[in-house]
Amino acid sequence: MLERRRSSPGDDLVSTLIAEEQDGDRLSDVELVNLVLNVLVGGVDTTQSQLAHAVRLFAEHPEQWERVRSDPETFVALAVEEALRYEPITPFTARIMIEDVEYGGVTFPEGTIVLVGTVAANRDGVEDADRFDVAREPTKPLTFGAGIHYCLGANLAKAEMQEALAFLAARVERFELTAEPGFDTVQGVYGMASLPVRLVPG
Ligand code: HEM
Numbered sequence: 001m002l003e004r005r006r007s008s009p010g011d012d013l014v015s016t017l018i019a020e021e022q023d024g025d026r027l028s029d030v031e032l033v034n035l036v037l038n039v040l041v042g043g044v045d046t047t048q049s050q051l052a053h054a055v056r057l058f059a060e061h062p063e064q065w066e067r068v069r070s071d072p073e074t075f076v077a078l079a080v081e082e083a084l085r086y087e088p089i090t091p092f093t094a095r096i097m098i099e100d101v102e103y104g105g106v107t108f109p110e111g112t113i114v115l116v117g118t119v120a121a122n123r124d125g126v127e128d129a130d131r132f133d134v135a136r137e138p139t140k141p142l143t144f145g146a147g148i149h150y151c152l153g154a155n156l157a158k159a160e161m162q163e164a165l166a167f168l169a170a171r172v173e174r175f176e177l178t179a180e181p182g183f184d185t186v187q188g189v190y191g192m193a194s195l196p197v198r199l200v201p202g
Contacts, residue, residue: 002032013039039152046089047157049191051164054083057132059175059197064134072169080161081138085126088118088143091186118142173202
């Protein structure tokens with residue numbers, strides 16, 4: 001992949017990364033491969049898993065799907081926000097303390113790995129937080145992380161999910177689970193292991 005782009009660069013991400021230079025420093029081959037892998041794995045598995053959860057949630061809450069279908073212009077974007085808040089496919093984000101940090105009266109010594117629980121954080125200060133409700137004012141979930149490592153693809157992921165839900169809203173009257181869905185573990189990307197669902201057209 002790198003050799004092909006090195007010998008004939010094009011208007012694409014890999015060629016741009018190869019050419020990138022800062023203070024006379026370029027990305028090594030290992031860094032380039034890791035970065036491209038991150039974008040591919042981080043960009044595909046994530047969004048499709050989040051979408052699978054959204055479909056499952058709508059199968060479990062048909063009245064919410066009816067609401068989306070009644071006014072997709074308003075509710076598709078809100079539905080995406082609510083699925084991201086309610087069932088984040090990234091249940092934890094992690095940070096390593098590079099110095100002692102005191103927070104809430106607790107000192108986290110340098111070197112500590114802190115796992116931040118997204119599911120709980122997404123419910124903090126949110127009214128009736130355990131209710132899946134597409135009419136909710138968008139909150140500020142931690143699903144895409146925070147700070148300088150905030151997800152690079154957050155807007156793309158939301159746009160893809162909105163496209164998918166708008167497409168389905170125009171064609172599917174309801175989703176019916178035909179068996180118990182299976183859940184992945186919460187390590188890594190937390191998606192659906194199985195989602196036996198019938199799409200009833202309408
Ligand atoms: C629903 C879909 C997605 C979710 C929930 C998600 C979630 C996350 C989270 C939690 C992080 C770590 C943020 C932090 O530690 O503060 C992250 C980082 C990242 N995401 Fe996503 N992501 C999604 C889709 C995507 C897509 C579509 C792309 C690319 C096309 C992408 C590319 C990346 C990259 C490159 C990083 C690393 C950013 C950095 O370290 O500076 N993600 N994502």
